[in-house]
Amino acid sequence: MVSDAAAVPYRYETTRHAGELAADPAFSALAPGASSGVAVVVAGRLMTLRRHGNLAFAELRDWTGSIQLFADRSGTADFGGLTDRSLGDWVGAEGEVVRTRRGELSVRVARWTLLAEARRGFGDKWRGVHDVETRYRQREVDLWANPGVRDVFLLRSAVVAGIRHFLAARGFVEVETPVLHPVASGAHARPFVTHYNALHADFYLRIALELYLKRLVVGGLERVYEIGRVFRNEGISPRHNPEFTMLELYQAYADYGDIMELTEEMVAAAARATVGATTLTYQGRVLDLTPPWRRATLEELIEEHTGEVLRLELGADELRRRARALGVRVEEADGPGKVLVEVFDKRVEAGLFDPVFVTDYPKEVSPLARDHRSRPGYVERFEAIVAGRELANAFSELADPDEQRRRLVAQMAARAAGDEEAMALDEEFLRALEHGMPPTGGLGVGIDRLVMVLADRANIREVVLFPALRPFPAGDDAGRDAAS
RNA sequence: GCGCCUCUAGCUCAAUUUGGCAGAGCAACGGACUCUUAAUCCGCAGGUUCUGGGUUCAAGUCCCAGGGGGCGCACCA
Numbered sequence: 277m278v279s280d281a282a283a284v285p286y287r288y289e290t291t292r293h294a295g296e297l298a299a300d301p302a303f304s305a306l307a308p309g310a311s312s313g314v315a316v317v318v319a320g321r322l323m324t325l326r327r328h329g330n331l332a333f334a335e336l337r338d339w340t341g342s343i344q345l346f347a348d349r350s351g352t353a354d355f356g357g358l359t360d361r362s363l364g365d366w367v368g369a370e371g372e373v374v375r376t377r378r379g380e381l382s383v384r385v386a387r388w389t390l391l392a393e394a395r396r397g398f399g400d401k402w403r404g405v406h407d408v409e410t411r412y413r414q415r416e417v418d419l420w421a422n423p424g425v426r427d428v429f430l431l432r433s434a435v436v437a438g439i440r441h442f443l444a445a446r447g448f449v450e451v452e453t454p455v456l457h458p459v460a461s462g463a464h465a466r467p468f469v470t471h472y473n474a475l476h477a478d479f480y481l482r483i484a485l486e487l488y489l490k491r492l493v494v495g496g497l498e499r500v501y502e503i504g505r506v507f508r509n510e511g512i513s514p515r516h517n518p519e520f521t522m523l524e525l526y527q528a529y530a531d532y533g534d535i536m537e538l539t540e541e542m543v544a545a546a547a548r549a550t551v552g553a554t555t556l557t558y559q560g561r562v563l564d565l566t567p568p569w570r571r572a573t574l575e576e577l578i579e580e581h582t583g584e585v586l587r588l589e590l591g592a593d594e595l596r597r598r599a600r601a602l603g604v605r606v607e608e609a610d611g612p613g614k615v616l617v618e619v620f621d622k623r624v625e626a627g628l629f630d631p632v633f634v635t636d637y638p639k640e641v642s643p644l645a646r647d648h649r650s651r652p653g654y655v656e657r658f659e660a661i662v663a664g665r666e667l668a669n670a671f672s673e674l675a676d677p678d679e680q681r682r683r684l685v686a687q688m689a690a691r692a693a694g695d696e697e698a699m700a701l702d703e704e705f706l707r708a709l710e711h712g713m714p715p716t717g718g719l720g721v722g723i724d725r726l727v728m729v730l731a732d733r734a735n736i737r738e739v740v741l742f743p744a745l746r747p748f749p750a751g752d753d754a755g756r757d758a759a760s
Numbered sequence: 761g762c763g764c765c766u767c768u769a770g771c772u773c774a775a776u777u778u779g780g781c782a783g784a785g786c787a788a789c790g791g792a793c794u795c796u797u798a799a800u801c802c803g804c805a806g807g808u809u810c811u812g813g814g815u816u817c818a819a820g821u822c823c824c825a826g827g828g829g830g831c832g833c834a835c836c837a
Contacts, residue, residue, distance in 0.1 A: 309795090326800090329793040348794065363787070377795050397787050399771035402798045406772070409829055421771085464837065510836045511761095605834095621837080641837085659837070666837060697836085720837090746828070 288368045288391055291317045295340025303373055303381055311384070312373040318343055318383055319368040319391060321420065324401065327359045333382075334358075336367065339426065345369050346382040353387045363401065364394025364420075412743050428731045431550050432739055435727055436503060438549030439523060442542050448499040448525060453488035455481060455505070461684075461705070462486035462644070464697040465508040468518075481507035485524040486644065486718070490673060491708040493526045493716050501525035503723065514735040515665060518744050521723040530717035531672040532656045536633050539660055539668050539719060540567035543631075543726065550730050558663050558732055561629060569631040569660070574620055577634060581624040588612045588638060588653045609693075613638025613653075626664040633658045643683040643699050645671035663729055670719040677709035 297303065297316065306312055320338035330349040335342050345367075349355045352371075361367065371386040399405040404422040411418040411425075419426050440450065458477070460467035462484030472479045485502050492500045503523045510518060527534065544554045547565050554566040572580075579585050582602055586595060595615040599606045604622045606615050616638055636648060637657040645655035656672035674680050684701040691698035727739040737743035 324796095324798070326796050327793080328796065328799080331794040331796080333796045333799085335797080344797080346795080350794095376797095378797080380795085380797070397770060400773095400786050400798095401771090402786065403772045407767090407829085409767095410771090412829095466836090508836075511834080513836080514831080516836060617837080637837095669837060 284391060285389060288319055288389060289317065290319045290368065293340040294318060294320060294336060294338045294343035297343050297373060297383075298341055298381060303375070306373075306375040306381070308375050308379045309377045310375055314373045315371065315386075316373055316383060317368065317370040319366065321394070322361055322363055322365050322367055323420075325359070325361065325363060330355075332359050333376075333380075334367075336369065336383075337420075344376070344380045344382040345385050345388075346374065346376055347385040347388075352385045357390075358385065358388055361390070362394055362397075364396070364398055365390065366392035366394075408737075409745070412737055412745055415741050428727075428733065428739060429741060431731050432727045434550045435546045435730060436723065438546045439503070439542060439723075441549075442545045443499075443501055443525065446499065446538070448501050448527075449497060451489070451492060451497070451500055451502055452504070453485060453492075453502060457482050459700050459702045459704075461700040461702045463506075463508075464699060466510065466696055468507050468509050483508050484720070485522060486720070487702055487705040489524055489526050490713060490716070490718070491705065493528055494708045494711050494713045498528040498714075499525070512744050514737070515725070517724065517736050517740050520736075520740075523721040523723055524719065526673070526716050526718045528714045528716050531715065532635075532658055532670055532717055535670045535717040535719050536569075536571065536658060536660075537567075538717075539633075539670065539721070540565075540569045540631070542721075543660075543662075543667070546726065547730060556730070556732070558729055559734055563663060563729070564630055565662070569633055571633045571635055571658075573636045574616060574634055574638075577624050577628070577632070578616070578619055581627055582619070584619075586616055586619060588616065611638075611640045613640030617641050625661055625666070628661045628664055631660060631662045631667075633660055642671065643687050644674055644680075646674045646676075647679075662725075665725055666722070667725050667729070668719060668721045670717065673713070673716040673718045675709060675713040675716065677706055680709055681706055 297318070302314070303312055318336060318338065320336045323335040323337045323342065326333045332347045332355070334345040336345050347355055347358055352358060368389040368391050369383055369385045370388070371384045374382055374384045376382050398417055398421045405411060405417060411422070443450070456470065456472065456479040458479055460480035460483050463486070465483040467480035467483050469478055469480055483506055485504060485506065489500055489502060501523060503521065505519050506522045507519045510516060512518060527538070544565055544567050547554050547556065555562065555564045557563065575585070575587060584598055584602060586598060590598070590612070592610070592612045592615065595612045596606050596610065599615050599619050602619060602623055604619050606618055610618065620634070635658045636651060636654045637645070639647065639653055639655045642655045642657050645657040648654040648656050658670055659666050660668035674683070684699060684706070687699040688701050691700070724736050724739055728734070728736060731739060733739055
């Protein structure tokens with residue numbers, strides 16, 4: 277069915293969406309076989325087409341839902357042209373809202389317009405497309421072929437909108453900071469490297485938002501946040517995409533206790549804005565996100581889940597011995613704090629399901645967090661664990677420029693000793709701190725992981741539209757298409 | 761990077777315990793049908809079984825190498 281592409285209009289004005297028609301109380305009482313007298317214009321893709329000679333029924337789907345089109349030879353202009361259409365074609369239709377004798381709300385098509393032709397099909401109309409490679413590489417196909425996919429991404433949009441709304445109500449301002457950094461710092465991760473031709477210098481894609489945002493607090497933005505992509509040059513897994521979306525926020529005059537309250541309220545608000553409740557089902561289990569969340573120290577949770585009482589005071593040798601006894605692999609170079617966190621990550625984290633704020637991390641592994649006000653060797657830091665995964669990381673921020681320099685110098689020493697993830701020293705950041713940063717609470721939230729929880733998805737690829745995959749192999753389908 | 765699994769028509773999947781002419785449903789294409797809901801019915805067409813080697817009279821099936829994908833480990837706050 278080759279059609280004249282030039283005949284496709286440049287614009288098409290609809291009056292209603294399919295989902296609205298189905299939900300409109302004005303039509304709910306419409307009896308089978310009755311007409312409403314209301315004329316509408318709708319548009320979307322033909323998902324099914326049932327031809328009956330002089331009658332035809334079609335499912336027209338737009339991004340709000342579906343509406344049935346009802347056409348007949350006597351009442352529909354170019355009826356034959358309509359029944360010649362293929363599944364997947366985009367069609368605009370105008371006509372009266374009616375209910376068929378069998379009770380299906382429909383638009384009785386008076387006139388219709390071809391808006392685009394689908395040269396390719398969308399796979400099995402009942403079973404959809406299961407091949408994950410097709411689903412992720414050709415998300416446009418996945419969005420039509422598989423139920424629920426579009427809903428996940430609409431939910432993702434609503435989560436981000438809900439967070440912006442929540443933060444605006446608390447007086448936060450949203451900013452944008454550079455993606456290309458001369459020094460990649462603010463997190464323990466290997467960066468992607470790129471080259472800045474105009475500056476004749478290598479730059480790094482950011483691994484965190486942290487340092488620039490704190491400089492803005494120094495600059496007087498007392499409540500500031502950014503939602504943006506960060507890039508970590510690491511493995512791809514069901515829980516890791518090398519580029520992912522992070523929310524970071526900083527609140528002057530607040531400590532990590534305040535940030536805990538903010539975190540649980542913000543996640544609860546995002547849940548209410550999307551699933552409509554703070555209790556939901558995740559992977560078959562009931563997950564209760566209702567504040568307040570449990571608070572427990574790292575050591576308390578380790579003891580609870582392993583039976584071992586591990587404290588920094590035991591010293592590195594003894595801690596390594598006990599960690600190995602628990603089956604946790606640790607390096608000889610690992611200090612006591614690193615060992616403690618390793619034990620938690622390997623033996624405790626995955627077993628936590630309902631939300632927990634894990635508090636008070638070793639100073640050794642937290643170079644940007646402020647010393648704990650009462651526990652030597654520890655910092656005021658927490659991670660929020662939800663459904664067995666880290667959802668957020670936060671601290672009372674370290675503001676003392678001298679102490680911050682000492683910590684980062686130590687990191688650079690570790691880096692020189694071979695630790696590729698040790699944090700880099702950023703002189704511009706240190707200079708900013710010398711201007712004075714007030715007491716500040718900071719938070720980082722993995723938006724992708726939050727969406728996974730709210731959308732009940734176990735794989736991060738299900739919540740990222742175009743997840744990282746190997747480049748499309750040469751000589752495969754795309755190459756043939758280009759040649760033909 | 762390592763281990764295990766996987767790749768068959770546009771899509772979803774079959775193809776007998778060491779191996780014996782590669783099939784079905786959906787989509788597409790031609791046709792019938794005035795209330796369908798994955799419409800139904802008739803007809804037609806559709807293949808480098810991921811790629812390259814090897815074993816065998818015979819390979820989708822067994823072996824080797826490579827590629828894509830999945831899962832786990834490692835890595836990764």
